[in-house]
Structures are given as structure tokens and as C-alpha cells.
Amino acid sequence: MKEIGSLSIILPAKNEANSLERLLPVLRQGYPDAEILVVNDGSSDHTVEVAQVAGAKVITHAYSMGNGAAVKHGARAATGEVIVFMDADGQHDPADIARLLKRLAEGFDMVVGARDSASQASLSRRLGNGFYNRLASWVTGHRIEDLTSGFRAVRAKRFREFLYLLPNGFSYPTTSTMAFFRAGYLVSYIPIRAHKREGKSHIKLAKDGLRFFLIILKVATLYSPLKVFTPISFIFFILGVSNYLYTYMIAGQFTNMSALLLITSLLVFLMGLISEQIANLLYANTARQ
Incomplete structure (x- = not known):
């Protein structure tokens, strides 16, 4: 089992002050030596103040640039050899980070938290994700259990190779997963249970669903x-x-x-x-x- 090295935890956040008040102390207690970065994507609430009080490093966008842009900004600023990406809205359980890191230490380059069916917000979301998973699995030739999960641990050096490919919107998990497979890097999945998010989702099902499909086709033409x-x-x-x-x-x-x-x-x-x-x-x- 390999040493994973220093750790950075990146949380893209837009108006997530309430959930961050509960999440950040748990992360700090569980990983006192980790670098915690909150990327404030043009929030209009107290996201910045909450993150600063909790001792997290804060990167602020003057206006909303999108989840993917926040992820890229955080990845460039992170100093850890391993990066954990997780949502700031309370969906992801901090206790699962240890499981991601344990699997990563087995020699993988990326480990993704694959949500079970009970974690999907609706039947349409579940069917849509199932379709994307099958399409991406066909393109890559590897079984992809959760193409759109934003909860993942990656080796920072590997992840930064593909920053130029990542879109600024909500589709960075899709692009990064397929890029890792195309480059021959080792990707693994562990099952997780995602909680119901706090607040309102920023994803619009019809608009972003079409965008996901087009991005898969775009990455597919880059992949194979x-x-x-x-x-x-x-x-x-x-x-x-x-x-x-x-x-x-x-x-x-x-x-x-x-x-x-x-x-x-x-x-x-x-x-x-x-x-x-x-x-x-x-x-x-x-x-x-």
C-alpha cells in the first residue's frame, strides 16, 4: 500500500453558508493537517465569513463562473499531493473520505464515490445518470459506475494534466473520469450513500442534461x-x-x-x-x- 502524501480538500461553494457551518468543523476535526480550500463562486450569502471562521482557505470569484471553474481554480491553488473534491451542500459524508483515501493508497490515481440508487434525487435523474454511465462505459471500454459524482479523491499531479479539458459548468466529473481512462490511469469506485442536499440545487435538469450529453459526445471524440x-x-x-x-x-x-x-x-x-x-x-x- 502506497503513501498518499499531503492532502487538500476542495469544496466549490455557491451560497452554502448554512451547510458549511456544520461541514467545515467536522472536516477540520477529522483531518487537522489537511489543507481545506473553499472556492466561493460568487456567493451572495455569508459563505466567505463562515469559511474563514472555520479556518479554511478561501478563494473568491467576483462573480459566478460555474462549478467546474471553481474546481479548476481550487486544483491550481491546492498544495497537497492528493486532492479530495466534495460538494459543500451537505450531500457527501466526511466519513467516506477515509475510504476514498484507503482505496487510493492501493495504487489508484482516482477513486470516485459512486452513489447508490437511493441517493438519486428523482426517477428522471436516476434514469439519466444510468444512461450516461452506460454510454461512457461503451466509449471507454471500462465500467463506469457513477459518471457525474463530484465526490472523488485524485492524485493532484494527474488531475492537473487535464485542467484545460474541463468545462466551467457542472460537468467536470464527466470529463475528468473519461480523460483518466483515456490516459491509462487507474480509476476505482467505492459505493457511497449521498444525503439530500441542503438548499436549492443549481442544476437545471433539462438544460444541464442536454449539456451533459453533448459533453460526453465531445469527450468521446477526444477519447476514442x-x-x-x-x-x-x-x-x-x-x-x-x-x-x-x-x-x-x-x-x-x-x-x-x-x-x-x-x-x-x-x-x-x-x-x-x-x-x-x-x-x-x-x-x-x-x-x-
Whole structure:
């Protein structure tokens, strides 16, 4: 079992003063030597004052930039060799940090707290997360148990390699998880029970659900472009061949539509091939950093 080194705990927070009043003393008591950073993302309540009274380091955004931006800012400022990210709204149990760190010490680069079904806020959220998990598992070739969980422990050096990929919104867990798998880093999951959040969620289901889907597709094209482009190319190829067979049997002709579909199939496949080469170069450059 490896030593994990010094620890930083990062809590992105927007108007979470009430929950931080209870959470920060527990974290300080459990991890007196850890660096605790609260990234205040343009809060209008007493988040800053509560964090300062509790002895946490505070990084403040003059205006709200998004959860992902807060995570990136915190990761750049953290001095620990290991970073634990957790929500400031009371959903995550500080007692689970020890379990994350224990698994990380077994040689993993990232350990994610995977929420059980009872922790999902609603049926639609549960179904949506299940769909994202399956899609991401197909793209990466690894079983992903909770793609969107924000409760995770990572080796800081590894995580900082991918800061430029992370969006400013709520999708940093999605991007970081898939980037770690693409780079060949070891990722593990431990089951957790997330509590009901305090206050109002900042996530809008329809808007952010579509954004999550687009981000998965975006990261998928960075991760393994041919897995995205090849099925699309195959669909156009089948449509082109089917159209040709139909028109040949009906009129004995090879139509412009058949040609268009087959050419589109070829172009989509070539786009995937080029994207695959670009992705390989991207991650090769990252590995040399």
C-alpha cells in the first residue's frame, strides 16, 4: 500500500453558508493537517465569513463562473499531493473520505464515490445518470459506475494534466473520469450513500442534461473518435447500399442519392480516422508534460 502524501480538500461553494457551518468543523476535526480550500463562486450569502471562521482557505470569484471553474481554480491553488473534491451542500459524508483515501493508497490515481440508487434525487435523474454511465462505459471500454459524482479523491499531479479539458459548468466529473481512462490511469469506485442536499440545487435538469450529453459526445471524440464516427459511417453506408439496391431493382439506376449517402459514409469515416490521430497526438503530448 502506497503513501498518499499531503492532502487538500476542495469544496466549490455557491451560497452554502448554512451547510458549511456544520461541514467545515467536522472536516477540520477529522483531518487537522489537511489543507481545506473553499472556492466561493460568487456567493451572495455569508459563505466567505463562515469559511474563514472555520479556518479554511478561501478563494473568491467576483462573480459566478460555474462549478467546474471553481474546481479548476481550487486544483491550481491546492498544495497537497492528493486532492479530495466534495460538494459543500451537505450531500457527501466526511466519513467516506477515509475510504476514498484507503482505496487510493492501493495504487489508484482516482477513486470516485459512486452513489447508490437511493441517493438519486428523482426517477428522471436516476434514469439519466444510468444512461450516461452506460454510454461512457461503451466509449471507454471500462465500467463506469457513477459518471457525474463530484465526490472523488485524485492524485493532484494527474488531475492537473487535464485542467484545460474541463468545462466551467457542472460537468467536470464527466470529463475528468473519461480523460483518466483515456490516459491509462487507474480509476476505482467505492459505493457511497449521498444525503439530500441542503438548499436549492443549481442544476437545471433539462438544460444541464442536454449539456451533459453533448459533453460526453465531445469527450468521446477526444477519447476514442472512431467509436463515435464508425457507427455513423456504417449507418450511411447501409442507407447508401439499400437505396442503390432499391433503385436498381425499380429503375435499373444508380442514383445521386445513393452516391451522396456512400460518399457521406466515406467522409465520416475519414473524419473519424483523422480525429483518432489527433487524439493520439493530444494524449502523447500530455504524457510528455
